[in-house]
Amino acid sequence: MAQTLHIESRGGRVGTPLLEVQNLVMHYGTKEGEVSAVDNVSFTLNNGEAIGLVGESGCGKTSVALTLLRLLPDNSVIKGGDIKLDGESLIDLDEEQMRRRRWRDISMVFQGAMNSWNPVYRIGDQIREALRLHWPETLTYQEETDRIGALFELVGLNPVTMERYPHEFSGGMRQRAVIAMALSCNPKVIIADEPTTALDVIVQDQILRELKKIQQELGMSIIYISHDIAVIAEVTERMGVMYAGKLVELGSTLEVFHRPRHPYSYLLLSSTPSITGPRRKLAPLEGEPPNLLNPPTGCRFHPRCPFAIDKCSSEEPGLVEVGEGHSVACWNWQEVPEIGGLQK
Amino acid sequence: MLKYIAKRFGQIFILFYVFLALLFLLLDLQPGDISQQFVGNPNIPPEAKEIMVRQLGLDQPKIVQLGNHLWNYSFGMDMGVSWSSYPREVSDILFSALPRTVFLFLTATVMSFWLGFYTGKLVAWRRGTFIEKSAMVTSIFFWTVFYPWFAILMLWFFASQLGWFPIGKFISVEKWIGAPYAADDVFMLMLGTIALVTLVYGVARYVIDRSSDDPQTRRNFHRLALWSLAGIAGAFWAFSARRTYAGDILWHTFVPVLTLTLVNFAGTTLLTRSSMLETLREDYILTARAKGVPERTIRDRHAARNAMLPVTTSLVLQLAVVIAGGVITEQIFSWPGLGRALLGAITAEDIPVAMGALALIGILSLLAHLVADITYAFLDPRIRVQG
Amino acid sequence: MADILTPPTERLDGFDPSAVLEEPLWRIRLRLSWRSFRKNWALFSDNKMGIVGILIIALFGIMALAHPVLMATVWQDHLEGGKNVYDIRAGADSIIVTKTIVEEVTDPVTQISQIEAMFLGTGVSIPEIGDTIEAPLANPAPPVLSGVDHPHILGTDPFGGDVFSQLLFGARAAFLLGAIAALSSVALATLVGTIAAYFGGVIDTLLMRLADLVILIPLLPLLIVVSGFWNVELTMLGILIGVLGGLGGTAIILKSQALSVKVKPFIDAARIAGGGHWRIITRHIIPNVLPLSFLYMMFAVTGAIFTEAALSFLGLLNIQQSWGIMINIAHTQGYTLEGLDVWWLMLPAGLSITLFSAGFFLVGRAMDEVVNPRLRKR
Numbered sequence A: 001m002a003q004t005l006h007i008e009s010r011g012g013r014v015g016t017p018l019l020e021v022q023n024l025v026m027h028y029g030t031k032e033g034e035v036s037a038v039d040n041v042s043f044t045l046n047n048g049e050a051i052g053l054v055g056e057s058g059c060g061k062t063s064v065a066l067t068l069l070r071l072l073p074d075n076s077v078i079k080g081g082d083i084k085l086d087g088e089s090l091i092d093l094d095e096e097q098m099r100r101r102r103w104r105d106i107s108m109v110f111q112g113a114m115n116s117w118n119p120v121y122r123i124g125d126q127i128r129e130a131l132r133l134h135w136p137e138t139l140t141y142q143e144e145t146d147r148i149g150a151l152f153e154l155v156g157l158n159p160v161t162m163e164r165y166p167h168e169f170s171g172g173m174r175q176r177a178v179i180a181m182a183l184s185c186n187p188k189v190i191i192a193d194e195p196t197t198a199l200d201v202i203v204q205d206q207i208l209r210e211l212k213k214i215q216q217e218l219g220m221s222i223i224y225i226s227h228d229i230a231v232i233a234e235v236t237e238r239m240g241v242m243y244a245g246k247l248v249e250l251g252s253t254l255e256v257f258h259r260p261r262h263p264y265s266y267l268l269l270s271s272t273p274s275i276t277g278p279r280r281k282l283a284p285l286e287g288e289p290p291n292l293l294n295p296p297t298g299c300r301f302h303p304r305c306p307f308a309i310d311k312c313s314s315e316e317p318g319l320v321e322v323g324e325g326h327s328v329a330c331w332n333w334q335e336v337p338e339i340g341g342l343q344k
Numbered sequence B: 001m002l003k004y005i006a007k008r009f010g011q012i013f014i015l016f017y018v019f020l021a022l023l024f025l026l027l028d029l030q031p032g033d034i035s036q037q038f039v040g041n042p043n044i045p046p047e048a049k050e051i052m053v054r055q056l057g058l059d060q061p062k063i064v065q066l067g068n069h070l071w072n073y074s075f076g077m078d079m080g081v082s083w084s085s086y087p088r089e090v091s092d093i094l095f096s097a098l099p100r101t102v103f104l105f106l107t108a109t110v111m112s113f114w115l116g117f118y119t120g121k122l123v124a125w126r127r128g129t130f131i132e133k134s135a136m137v138t139s140i141f142f143w144t145v146f147y148p149w150f151a152i153l154m155l156w157f158f159a160s161q162l163g164w165f166p167i168g169k170f171i172s173v174e175k176w177i178g179a180p181y182a183a184d185d186v187f188m189l190m191l192g193t194i195a196l197v198t199l200v201y202g203v204a205r206y207v208i209d210r211s212s213d214d215p216q217t218r219r220n221f222h223r224l225a226l227w228s229l230a231g232i233a234g235a236f237w238a239f240s241a242r243r244t245y246a247g248d249i250l251w252h253t254f255v256p257v258l259t260l261t262l263v264n265f266a267g268t269t270l271l272t273r274s275s276m277l278e279t280l281r282e283d284y285i286l287t288a289r290a291k292g293v294p295e296r297t298i299r300d301r302h303a304a305r306n307a308m309l310p311v312t313t314s315l316v317l318q319l320a321v322v323i324a325g326g327v328i329t330e331q332i333f334s335w336p337g338l339g340r341a342l343l344g345a346i347t348a349e350d351i352p353v354a355m356g357a358l359a360l361i362g363i364l365s366l367l368a369h370l371v372a373d374i375t376y377a378f379l380d381p382r383i384r385v386q387g
Numbered sequence C: 001m002a003d004i005l006t007p008p009t010e011r012l013d014g015f016d017p018s019a020v021l022e023e024p025l026w027r028i029r030l031r032l033s034w035r036s037f038r039k040n041w042a043l044f045s046d047n048k049m050g051i052v053g054i055l056i057i058a059l060f061g062i063m064a065l066a067h068p069v070l071m072a073t074v075w076q077d078h079l080e081g082g083k084n085v086y087d088i089r090a091g092a093d094s095i096i097v098t099k100t101i102v103e104e105v106t107d108p109v110t111q112i113s114q115i116e117a118m119f120l121g122t123g124v125s126i127p128e129i130g131d132t133i134e135a136p137l138a139n140p141a142p143p144v145l146s147g148v149d150h151p152h153i154l155g156t157d158p159f160g161g162d163v164f165s166q167l168l169f170g171a172r173a174a175f176l177l178g179a180i181a182a183l184s185s186v187a188l189a190t191l192v193g194t195i196a197a198y199f200g201g202v203i204d205t206l207l208m209r210l211a212d213l214v215i216l217i218p219l220l221p222l223l224i225v226v227s228g229f230w231n232v233e234l235t236m237l238g239i240l241i242g243v244l245g246g247l248g249g250t251a252i253i254l255k256s257q258a259l260s261v262k263v264k265p266f267i268d269a270a271r272i273a274g275g276g277h278w279r280i281i282t283r284h285i286i287p288n289v290l291p292l293s294f295l296y297m298m299f300a301v302t303g304a305i306f307t308e309a310a311l312s313f314l315g316l317l318n319i320q321q322s323w324g325i326m327i328n329i330a331h332t333q334g335y336t337l338e339g340l341d342v343w344w345l346m347l348p349a350g351l352s353i354t355l356f357s358a359g360f361f362l363v364g365r366a367m368d369e370v371v372n373p374r375l376r377k378r
Ligand SMILES: Nc1ncnc2c1ncn2[C@@H]1O[C@H](COP(=O)(O)OP(=O)(O)OP(=O)(O)O)[C@@H](O)[C@H]1O
Pocket: A028, A029, A030, A035, A037, A055, A056, A057, A058, A059, A060, A061, A062, A063, A064, A073, A075, A111, A227, A292, C378
């Protein structure tokens, strides 16, 4: 009884590596050609840690998340790299084995989670479905109901509302219920893709704060994905910055905010007023993100980069360590000025 | 839910009267005015003329005539007397044809819906495969095929070429000579059996759903209920003395029902396919995949269940096709239903029967509309729970 | 790519605004619509089925044009008893003779099979072997590909009419009817839809309830009654089908499209600029509804052809010649169960109706994917 009510993370000892992504390359095949949506992305998620991925719309954040769960559309190809969960490669699993891992080991809160609910089934029954599929023992109906009730309480919903249909929930309630569903099978990792984008600012804030609380209390490992740098700042300990399918900077959130080393991170941060105080019009981010059908040669940022040097258009920079756990892919990172840090 | 149904019911009720008024207008507009036509027509027996005068109140103002017309067609249940087979009452002629039309219409609709939905679902799921492409070409062929021609081909193939089935008609007269039962009675008993089985199954489902929370148990019991009911009904007919007669009727229904089903099923397939393709792009399908739901379950319980909603609505728009198909089927297969009565009446210039048949077909279409609306309300919790 | 690096002000250098204004407005419009046409064509031609549809329609177009041309040239001098053998009505007044019902027909001039007799009969009683029955003298002649004295490449109908000539003429009738029905239906639907959407309120409610009613009326039975009361010919039928179709489902769909246009900012702008209701409707809303209207025109053709052919088949229309009438003649003259043995009687006409409908249906579906992006592959 108590076991079924226990909501926890099934990950290992806090601080040890849980999810290791190595040199991941993923393309979409389209009629016009190959879209290189994820290019050579590597990062590690430790147990009990919250990390973030930021970047402009279309830079491939959702694609990374979908690749981790192997939920990609038919026209996609994983060209290389590896994803290891607790040391075991997910790429090598066959489809049936992968299906058993989904939600049980890695669950996901989707971009636009408002539409994540099937309109014809009750909210509670949709969570029940996940429990039936993945809970190691067979639960009685009452045990399932009790667990869903406990999950609802955890995310701040009244358990009696589990009998309702999605259309009877407000956007915020649906979002909370999605989080409850993501927690339902005690996963090791939760991926939250734009978990609050569709909500108004106040609800957004409430939910983020609750998420953070749950994450810290349960020792949950979460990957947050957002184009909104403020969200990432609020809830993560480490973060990666993506540009045009590549991870261009990776480091602790505090440090990246304090001293971004990549020109793109710098421009992104300095053009976001809510974090760094009044907007400093040092060098606004001009131009448009590149077409991933044929990305620019060399550094993919060079057509828009105010710090670009000759080499940038021909040679591609690799990720290099520039500080304690802080790496960046830029030829000219030394020139990027300090920004002043995070005012929390 | 009840409010919604009541509202739809009210609307349909009003529409019914507007439709009847429209029929009156049609009668009134026809060349030479109905009174002249029927006074001048030498084929009409004088008794029929008197009845017409009384019924339409032709000496009274138009508005009173309209009122009489509406009353006679609804509460009066009086549609006048046939001109061509005097002195039979129109309602007598039509009500004996009605069950046969309803049977043809219902079996073909239910079967084509079921088949079409199933195929459409599979076809959408296997998008891009050879199976999908050939199924699409077949569906488009059936959807656009000139139905009378196709029906003639079916008749030729099954009745003349293979010789497996009769050349149309409702019964083989020679088999019924000296039969202790009237064909219509046996037929009504057959319809009654089907209705009873459906009703009992519905009640059983309701009871089962109330008494168990577990979907799997429920599904097993649903199946058990269906099979045992079908078994009981089958046994009843197998031991009944009416067996051979019922068999004869069934034998005659086969080709018409198959023909009508084939054509309508293509429409449902096409509709289901596009509805299913749209549903498959919904976010909740991705969520279900992320939840590790097996693919078959995603297809059947998540995608198809939602894809069914727009298909149910569009079914109403397809109704016109089904009705047109029904009229033509009855004509080609000499199936004595409403459509054939209508065509016969038009050829014989029997206006009361023609109007009555048109009115009844209109009512059938209204009822079908209502049924589709109620089904939709049941399927969609957004209406079931709130409306 | 390099262009992005140039500051916008520099890019404006050498740009002469008057150069653009010198170009007349209609040419700009033309160029813009040509461009959007090319884009849509690219989307359309993705769909193989749509191309097949266009080819089918083109084939029938050629057939329809061929008939008058052939009549005026190659077929001109084939007279037989003072009548052109290719005239679509040639032999329509066939000779009726008395035939004996036999089991096996050995002499088609004096004998007839039981099954054929059944279809000729009143249907009241089953014709017995040995009875006599009134039946047309002529029999359909099989196709002959060569030969000057019998030049019917698709054979003749039971009355001696040339099937090929009738087939070509039928294409003309089909286009005429389809065009009348589709144009009137969609014109009406567009008007009703935009007016309902633009004015809203009572007008909207009335028009939409009317549409509900029209959807509910069983079209074919109604037309059967109408054609029993009145003498319906092709143009009249086209308009009738058009009006009934245009007030129903299409009007509702076009209304929702018009509604989505009505809330766009440029409509407000036009209103503020002092545009009258009529001007806003015709200049701003209708042009944006038009692509969808055009799409429904294709489906309207399919429906109209079916209805005409079905009514012709039932022998209820007063039209000269059509594919439906060809099947009707074969059917009423007792060739229903001969099936493919006399294939030229029903197969060409039946296939033509089917293919003609399919052609427009396929084009409609392919256009649907252009107009309605949700249906596209990705
Ligand atoms: N199924 C697909 N086929 C082809 N290209 C695709 C497909 N899905 C995404 N893309 C392309 O891949 C790139 C990355 O898309 P992705 O959805 O991962 O971006 P994102 O960073 O999540 O953006 P957003 O913030 O808007 O969600 C985009 O350029 C997109 O156009």
